[in-house]
Amino acid sequence: MILLTRKAEFSSSHYYWSDQLSPEENVRLFGKCANRNGHGHNYTLEVTVEGEVDPVSGFVVDLKELKEVIHREVVDVYDHRHLNLEVPEFKHVIPTTENLAIAIWKRLENQIEGAKLHRIRIYEKPDLFSDYYGEA
Amino acid sequence: MRAYLSRRYVISASHRLYSKDYSEEKNRAVYGKCSNPHGHGHNYVIEVTVGGQVDPVTGMVCNLADLDSCVQRTVIDRFDHTNLNFDERFTHEVPTTENLCIAIHNLLAEHFVHADLERVRVEETRNNFFEYAGKGKHGALNNR
Numbered sequence A: 001m002i003l004l005t006r007k008a009e010f011s012s013s014h015y016y017w018s019d020q021l022s023p024e025e026n027v028r029l030f031g032k033c034a035n036r037n038g039h040g041h042n043y044t045l046e047v048t049v050e051g052e053v054d055p056v057s058g059f060v061v062d063l064k065e066l067k068e069v070i071h072r073e074v075v076d077v078y079d080h081r082h083l084n085l086e087v088p089e090f091k092h093v094i095p096t097t098e099n100l101a102i103a104i105w106k107r108l109e110n111q112i113e114g115a116k117l118h119r120i121r122i123y124e125k126p127d128l129f130s131d132y133y134g135e136a
Numbered sequence B: 001m002r003a004y005l006s007r008r009y010v011i012s013a014s015h016r017l018y019s020k021d022y023s024e025e026k027n028r029a030v031y032g033k034c035s036n037p038h039g040h041g042h043n044y045v046i047e048v049t050v051g052g053q054v055d056p057v058t059g060m061v062c063n064l065a066d067l068d069s070c071v072q073r074t075v076i077d078r079f080d081h082t083n084l085n086f087d088e089r090f091t092h093e094v095p096t097t098e099n100l101c102i103a104i105h106n107l108l109a110e111h112f113v114h115a116d117l118e119r120v121r122v123e124e125t126r127n128n129f130f131e132y133a134g135k136g137k138h139g140a141l142n143n144r
Helices: A023-034 A063-078 A097-108 B024-035 B064-079 B097-111
Strands: A002-014 A039-051 A116-125 A128-132 B002-015 B040-053 B116-125 B128-132
Touching: A002 A063, A039 A063, A039 A097, A063 A097, A097 A116, A097 A128, A097 B002, B002 B064, B040 B064, B040 B097, B064 B097, B097 B116, B097 B128
Parallel strands: none
Antiparallel strands: A002 A039, A039 A116, A116 A128, A128 B002, B002 B040, B040 B116, B116 B128
C-alpha cells in the first residue's frame, strides 16, 4: 500500500456560535471566534488516499482526476464563501477545523475512483490543523 | 466522530550534548560540534497532537485555549529561553531532542486532561525532527 497526498487551498469566512449555548457561554468558550460578523482564513487542505500502485500506469490514482474531484466537491463549494451561511452542512454544525475535516471526508469518501480515502488534514493556519481518518 | 487536532509552538533554548559516561574524546566523536563546551541553541518547534470525539455542541475535540494554556504553563514557561542542560530533567540525561521530545510528552500526558495526547513532535531544525507517542506506542504513529 502507498499513500498519496494532494493539496488544495481555499479562503472562507466563518464564526463559531452554538444556539445551544447562551451568548455569554459562546463568548467564553469561543472567544473572538464568536464575533457574529465572522472572520476568515486561508485554508490548506491535504487529501491523502491509499492504494496499490497500478502496474501499468504506475499511479495509485490519476492525480488530475483527484484534483478535479477535490475542486468540484470542496473548493468550488467552500472557496470565497461564508461557511456558516452558504455551505449546507454548516447550517446547524459549527465550522470548526475538526468539523471541516469531517465534512470534507464525507464529501470525498465515495468520490475517488480506484483508491481509498486515508486522511483529511485541514490547516486553518500554519500552526493549527485537524486530521480525520473516518473514525467513528 | 474521532478527530485529531495539532498545534505548533516555538521555544528557543540552548543545550550541549555531552555524556558524563564518555571521555572527552568519545563525546567529541559521538556528538561532534554539538558537544562544544559552551553549548549552542535552537528555535524548537513543538507540534502537539491530541485526539478525541468531536463534541456535538462545540464542534471541538477540546478547547484550544485549554491546550494553549497547558503547553504554556508546563512546557514553554519551563524550557523557553533556558539552557536545557540546567533543567532538573536533564541532570542525568543528555538533552538530545529525542529526550526533550519524551520529556515534553510526559509533561503533557500528566497535565493535559481535556483530550487524549496522541503525539509530540519536536523539530530541532527544519531538517531534523523527532516524534514520541508514549511508551511502547511506536505502532501508534501508523501512517499518521
